Amino acid sequence: MTGLRALPTPVTARAHGKINLHLGVDDAGADGYHELVTVFEALGTPETVTLTPAETDSVEVVGKYAAAGIPLDERNLALAAVVAFRERTGWNGRVAITIDKNVPVAGGMGGGSADAAAALVAVAALADFEDRAVLAEIAAGLGADVPFALLGGIALGRGRGDHLSRVLSRGTHHWVLATSTGELSTASVYARVDELRQAGHGADAARLAEPQGVLTALAAGDVEKLAAHVHNDMTEAAVSLMPDIARVMEEGRRAGAHAVLLSGSGPTVGFLAQNAKHALELAVLLEASRGVREVVRTTGPAPGAHIVE
Missing domain, CATH: 3.30.70.890 (GHMP kinase, C-terminal domain)
Structure with missing residues (x-):
């Protein structure tokens, strides 16, 4: 049938909260940051992020832990991830972002970082962009826990927690x-x-x-x-x-x-x-x-x- 515009196709991605099985914190350096040695474990507490092509960027938060005070502008890590992806790759799309929050807010479990990681994977799919190494670089610029949320599993982190190596683990x-x-x-x-x-x-x-x-x-x-x-x-x-x-x-x-x-x-x-x-x-x-x-x-x-x- 002619004369009808196709509806934009949304892309949904999921990432998870975490716990630190080990967290060693050095004294603050001259830049105010602390060097870390940590072992991350991703837990079955998911953040689900849906990106729908739109004329302007927007953020909506729903789900169990949708709460007043969660920023809906570029302070929101999911939107920040999309903006950083555009700046790095030159992709010029705009998206409506819906975050289904299942990680407790401000609990030390990396829910915002999971939002950013899921948004990165989703926007890469929208842009047909497949270079995972570039996504990891973008993630490192968004926050110390974002690279791990992108990686998942269990990993040893150094530096600010963003220099990662996978850890052998057995069982649940x-x-x-x-x-x-x-x-x-x-x-x-x-x-x-x-x-x-x-x-x-x-x-x-x-x-x-x-x-x-x-x-x-x-x-x-x-x-x-x-x-x-x-x-x-x-x-x-x-x-x-x-x-x-x-x-x-x-x-x-x-x-x-x-x-x-x-x-x-x-x-x-x-x-x-x-x-x-x-x-x-x-x-x-x-x-x-x-x-x-x-x-x-x-x-x-x-x-x-x-x-x-």
């Missing part, structure tokens, strides 16, 4: 995540890390050593050994800013979690379970804990950013 990890009734900004936690160290607290120079215990446990598929070696240098700083985190952690220990781990800069706390049944038992016990907004059961590792057919 069962996690229970306790989101917080409060929020912490990443910048404030890093600043508190610096304050505590100036006062004589914190880890020594070994903080940037290879996390060999975590890597060995992952390769062996040994959950109990992994639980014995997970670590986050930011825990003391986050707890000092939000004492309820310590109470939630203690509730998890009493409930029998194999490991209790702050997620990134917090305030979400991850609890490592032996299996799905153990995760369910932990979740039930944690749901009534003070300072907990909600409890989420999930597994890892999850894949990197990819197109959803």
Whole structure:
């Protein structure tokens, strides 16, 4: 039939939130940034981003964690990713972006980074652009966690966390995540890390050593050994800013979690379970804990950013 315009074809991509199985943080450098050694694990908490060709750029946020205060301009990492892609490649399209949020906001789980990674994969598909190495370079310019959200799985990160190498891992990890009734900004936690160290607290120079215990446990598929070696240098700083985190952690220990781990800069706390049944038992016990907004059961590792057919 003539005279009808074809509807624009949307492209949908998905990326996942993460937890840091190990997070070693060096002192701030002259540029104010902290060198890191970290082991990322992508979790089954997805961010789904749909790009539809349009006359102007726009952002809409829907889903479980759609919240007031999420920016809808170029401060939004999904739109920032599209803009960066245009600048790098010369593609001149405009898109309407819909983000279906299933990663808790401001919880240290990298939901915004997952948005950016998913948007990069989606806009590359719209533009028929296949150079994944260029996408990784664009991702590194958007934020320290974006390259990992693009890669997925389990990876060792250095520098600002964006110099990545894949890690051998066996089996599935069962996690229970306790989101917080409060929020912490990443910048404030890093600043508190610096304050505590100036006062004589914190880890020594070994903080940037290879996390060999975590890597060995992952390769062996040994959950109990992994639980014995997970670590986050930011825990003391986050707890000092939000004492309820310590109470939630203690509730998890009493409930029998194999490991209790702050997620990134917090305030979400991850609890490592032996299996799905153990995760369910932990979740039930944690749901009534003070300072907990909600409890989420999930597994890892999850894949990197990819197109959803």
